[in-house]
Ligand SMILES: [Fe+2]
């Protein structure tokens with residue numbers, strides 16, 4: 001009891017602090033990366049085949065995951081009264097739909113190499129459909145938790161150029177575009193959650209439960225398929241590949257290691273995605289788009 005009352009002033013303070021925060025309205029951008037499917041297993045040569053398979057496995061669930069995010073947020077759209085948030089929700093849906101479309105192209109190349117990954121996508125879809133059907137609040141809570149995951153991975157992609165240094169430019173551009181837009185819309189689903197669930201103890205509990213559940217389901221599903229992808233591609237015993245993988249995820253490059261603090265911050269009462277303000281990366285969008293236009297016309 002004392003624990004519950006002790007965080008209440010914190011929640012109120014966070015609410016007050018939040019009421020002057022500008023809302024960032026995302027922009028839907030229709031980009032087509034024309035990926036070379038022959039490069040699917042080695043598009044990230046510096047990262048090596050194990051790290052490449054890890055990113056490919058992550059890509060495998062993005063289209064069905066993003067469909068789930070769209071459905072979860074759309075289910076509450078009518079309850080949103082703030083016109084700015086309504087606009088942000090429409091743009092969020094547009095961005096996630098575009099991401100799904102581009103990752104479907106990516107995945108068809110991956111599924112040709114690793115048929116188990118296609119079955120994995122279907123399994124994930126069945127699980128997510130089950131959440132959508134049975135509990136809208138849990139689906140929204142899971143969505144903001146998974147959006148937290150994608151925002152952290154996006155932050156790593158944007159802050160650490162070594163993750164894609166020397167990689168095929170088209171694959172690298174797809175991940176960069178996705179990272180920029182995930183950053184741009186990282187608070188939209190969260191703001192919907194707070195608009196409809198509030199910021200009290202019940203909302204905090206549901207939000208925290210969502211992250212625990214999302215973490216268990218995400219890694220529980222992804223790790224076996226990652227291992228299967230490596231087995232199918234003959235890299236399960238590739239020690240050099242594993243060394244590179246650990247360097248990129250938990251070593252000095254540390255795509256995952258460097259986000260552990262940000263990941264845990266989600267459990268802080270009053271947490272908001274923009275408390276971790278990495279808007280500086282969004283300044284790169286115009287230069288990135290100009291570069292893509294040049295590549296498309298070259
Ligand atoms: Fe996305």
Ligand SMILES: [Fe+2]
Nearest residue numbers: 096147150182
């Ligand atoms: Fe997203």
